[in-house]
Amino acid sequence: MATLPIFDACTFFGPWPQHPADLAVESLLQVMGQNGIARSLITDTTGIFHDYRQGNAQTLEVAKRYQQQLYPVATLDPRAYPECLGEAEARAAEGFRLFRFFPDRQGWPIRYAPFRELLQKCNELGIPVAIAVTQPGDCTELADSVAFTQAPVLLAGVSPINLGEALAVLRSDVKFHVETTHLLAPGTLEAIRDAVPQGTDRLVFASYSPLRYLSAALGPVLASSLSDEHKGQILGGNLRRLLTPTK
């Protein structure tokens, strides 16, 4: 495969309350180096579990420290409405170019008025969003919530149990993209290539490293029967395109 740089759309640093995971920035950088990852999009887990504003500030600080390798991704929490709208504007002004949402971790439903308004705000700002859609029905609810937006939407946490639903949503609008992390059923990437218009343009590599084994996420992409060109798109080209400002 041509040695295009690999970009990882989702990595973490910070505490992980559910078990003593090693999410030190240094561990992430080491794993990146071992696996040839050129750049990782990073989010502070403090923002997921405790205070999104504190998490975003720490994310920015860490990304500035390791500018050549890490790119900051903010997390927004719609439970902190209406302040979260101002946080979205402030972080966009600071240069964040992707916002991530964790309804599954934070216990709020996709069909949620503050979230709908926050999605509108992100759309006005021209910022792509990544949303965890782990359960059947989540993708559908999300698609309804963003029916009138144009900014790219990255489906995170799609697994074999809700892949069919995700395919239907991907086919409904080109703004939808999907992270590869949990697309682990054999033949999934090929199925997306074949069943979805511009399918290989819509896949984005994400490892959740160092929370998860990076090679467990990278392996299925490299071992797929997709062309080298398509693999290159999935491993970096598509993400770089999503992060290019449109406004």
Next chain:
Amino acid sequence: MPLIDLLCYHGVNSSGLAVRPPAIAQASTYADSFTVETLCFASGEATTDLRGGNARLAEALKSDPRFRGWLTLSIHQTAVSHELARQYLTRSLWVGARFEQDSDADAILNAGGYELVNSLRRYGRPILLTVTTNGTLQSAIAAAREFNTLRFIIAPQTEALTTDCLPAIDQILNISLLPVAAFAERDVIAQAIAGIGERRILWGSEWGRFHHAAALGMLKDCAVNALQRERFAYRNARELLGT
């Protein structure tokens, strides 16, 4: 390094219907490519149709001398399960019995499970249990305590259960852990070896259900030494299979 893949799937998996499963012939290709000496298959269909699913798996196992099978049984169909156990578990082709604990209602010691597991003692084969809830984990532990001459293998089906089970099974020496790469956070392998010992960890790719590259990636990235890696990915299974 040779491998023994202790858990593969044959046929359609009802939790992943959006893609068709690979043909069994592709398992042989996988085994050739990665020096997999033995592949142990479970039938996805058998969780719905015990007789038909296990019978079709038995037929598929003939296609490659490296293939062996897990006999799927059910606590809700004890008569059929007894019959199938008599039919299959006397043959070396079958590794042991497998129970899908999809919910607390399927917990191994519920319904006819106690009597069924008791009857399986005569075959002396390991019992593989999927663990999907804390209830099914506790039931697996209780079964292992009660039937302490049998070897139990648990395959947790969520990230939380994969890490939470380690302290729970620490002192239950006849339980081994088979972590599933799709649900394994880093570095559960190293934690498991440190916690319950390298002889109680097993490796399986869930080929057929998940891409084998994920499990191979977990094998590559886990922070253990070469001897430990060989033990949990090969030697433990070899001892389990009696080869």
